[in-house]
Structures are given as structure tokens and as C-alpha cells.
Amino acid sequence: MAHKAWTGGDEPVAICRRRLGQGLLAGAGIGLIIGPGGVGRETAAAASITGHSPWRRLGDTTAATFRAEFERMGSPMAREAEAIRGEVDGFSRLFLAMSFHETKHSTASDVIPESYSNALAIKAGNGSGRWARYPTYQAAARIWVRLLTNPDGPYADAVSIRDLISIYAPRFDNNKVTVYVSTIVDQINSYPLTPVRTPDRPAKDDQQRTREARRDRPARTRPDPDPGDGAPRSTDEPQTAADPGDGEPRPRTETSPKN
Numbered sequence: 352m353a354h355k356a357w358t359g360g361d362e363p364v365a366i367c368r369r370r371l372g373q374g375l376l377a378g379a380g381i382g383l384i385i386g387p388g389g390v391g392r393e394t395a396a397a398a399s400i401t402g403h404s405p406w407r408r409l410g411d412t413t414a415a416t417f418r419a420e421f422e423r424m425g426s427p428m429a430r431e432a433e434a435i436r437g438e439v440d441g442f443s444r445l446f447l448a449m450s451f452h453e454t455k456h457s458t459a460s461d462v463i464p465e466s467y468s469n470a471l472a473i474k475a476g477n478g479s480g481r482w483a484r485y486p487t488y489q490a491a492a493r494i495w496v497r498l499l500t501n502p503d504g505p506y507a508d509a510v511s512i513r514d515l516i517s518i519y520a521p522r523f524d525n526n527k528v529t530v531y532v533s534t535i536v537d538q539i540n541s542y543p544l545t546p547v548r549t550p551d552r553p554a555k556d557d558q559q560r561t562r563e564a565r566r567d568r569p570a571r572t573r574p575d576p577d578p579g580d581g582a583p584r585s586t587d588e589p590q591t592a593a594d595p596g597d598g599e600p601r602p603r604t605e606t607s608p609k610n
Contacts, residue, residue, distance in 0.1 A: 361503055361586060368529070399540055401536060402511065402512050402533070403511045404511060404610075405510055405512075408440065408508065409444045410441070410443075410444060410545065411440065411441060411442075411444060412444045412543055414433070416543055417435075417436045418432040418433075420447050424451075424455055424456045425458060426458050426470075427457055427465055427488075428450070431489050435488055444539045445539065446492065446495070448536075448539045449519075450470045450536075451530060451534075451538050453471055453472040454471075466484075467483070467484045468483055468484070468485040468486065468488045468490070469483055469491050470488060470491065473491065473494060473495065490534070506518060506519075513528070514537065516528055
């Protein structure tokens with residue numbers, strides 16, 4: 352199955368969409384939070400999250416928790432914590448959990464080099480199979496949200512956390528979906544849920560995110576061979592560090608799975 356490969360520019364490349372069955376799924380309770388200007392946002396209630404919980408309704412954690420998670424791991428993302436959290440508004444608990452699983456918040460440099468600012472293991476959109484490279488973690492976070500929320504993208508029909516991860520990190524790519532889901536569910540449940548929206552962080556609509564991504568994307572003349580942004584791919588299996596000669600990640604090496 353081909354993934355959505357969003358270039359981060361003006362158009363997406365061709366995709367083969369995977370349709371997932373809709374259904375009534377057990378999960379967290381749903382509440383409606385009213386933000387400034389009467390903007391409503393659905394978010395998860397304080398109930399325990401499971402793999403069947405709706406991924407769009409996991410909500411935000413506190414700003415203090417968001418930063419502390421990066422600092423706990425000695426992550427370079429701590430320097431951009433506030434900016435990153437602004438980009439992943441409404442999805443900050445999911446973002447933290449997936450960042451932890453994929454690259455331990457960009458501290459697992461044997462998976463993806465820190466210089467790539469790609470904690471969510473997003474693949475380049477030109478079909479090369481290489482990791483995408485970003486100027487900042489904030490820019491990468493913006494693209495991650497666009498990938499997941501694109502109404503024409505591969506995640507449009509995904510309802511539960513398991514639905515999402517089955518596409519984000521498919522089994523055919525040697526990923527262990529059950530382990531991935533279990534890990535991020537545990538992480539999400541460890542993050543406190545923000546009961547109300549922070550007043551100075553109003554919701555962003557998809558058009559605003561798109562405008563910002565186009566404005567901030569790197570110039571096409573940049574020397575990096577893979578400036579595009581594309582479909583995420585899991586890093587359950589360790590990889591070798593980047594080749595110091597050319598800056599490109601070496602091929603994946605097969606090792607025993609991480610605990």
C-alpha cells in the first residue's frame with residue numbers, strides 16, 4: 352500500500368488510500384471544551400486511554416509536562432518546546448507519545464540524526480525512502496499535523512489509535528503494531544490532560560496550517576537532497592547512524608526488537 356507523501360509544498364503526490372471501516376469504538380469519554388471566541392473543541396475526558404480510543408480526541412497535556420518530557424530525556428526539542436506545542440495544538444499528548452516511541456524525542460541518534468530535526472520519523476516525499484530533513488522541530492511538527500489531518504490523506508478514515516498506527520507504521524514494513532500501540536497508550540495515560548484551552552493558543556484551522564507550512568518551508572535550492580516531507584514510517588527496528596561522509600542515513604539493519 353502506498354502512503355500519502357506530502358511534499359510540504361503546493362501539492363501532495365499520488366497516493367493509494369487505505370479505507371478503514373467505521374464503527375462504534377470503545378474509548379475515552381468525550382467532552383466539549385469552549386475556547387476563546389466560542390470555538391469548540393472535542394477532547395478526551397479523564398478516562399483511561401486504550402488502543403480503541405479515538406486518536407483525534409486525545410487532547411492536550413500541560414505546557415509544563417510537555418517541556419518536562421523533553422528535558423527528562425535530555426532532548427534538543429526542549430529548546431523549541433513552546434513553539435512545538437503551539438503547532439500540535441489538540442494533539443500534544445499523541446505527539447509526545449509517538450515522538451517518544453519513534454526516536455526517544457530525537458535522542459536516539461542511531462535511528463535518525465539529530466540534525467534532521469525529525470523526531471516523528473517522517474519519510475521524504477520523493478520516493479527515495481530516505482528520512483525527511485527539517486530546519487526546526489517546529490517545522491517538522493507542523494508537517495506531522497498536516498499529514499494526520501489532511502482530509503484527503505491516508506489517515507482520514509482512521510478512527511482509533513490502532514487504526515492510525517496500522518497506517519503510520521504498517522506491519523509490512525517490519526513494524527510491530529501491537530507493541531507500538533501499547534507503548535504510546537502507556538505514554539498518553541501518563542500525561543495529564545489539560546482541562547481548558549490556554550487562552551493565548553487559539554485553535555488553528557487547516558488552511559492556516561497550510562499557509563504557515565508554505566511560508567516556512569525550506570527553499571528548494573537547499574543542498575539537502577531530501578527537503579520534502581512525506582509519509583511517516585516507524586522506527587521499531589534500530590538503524591545505523593548517518594554516514595558522516597554524505598549525511599544520508601544508512602540502510603536499516605535487522606536486529607532484535609526493542610523491549
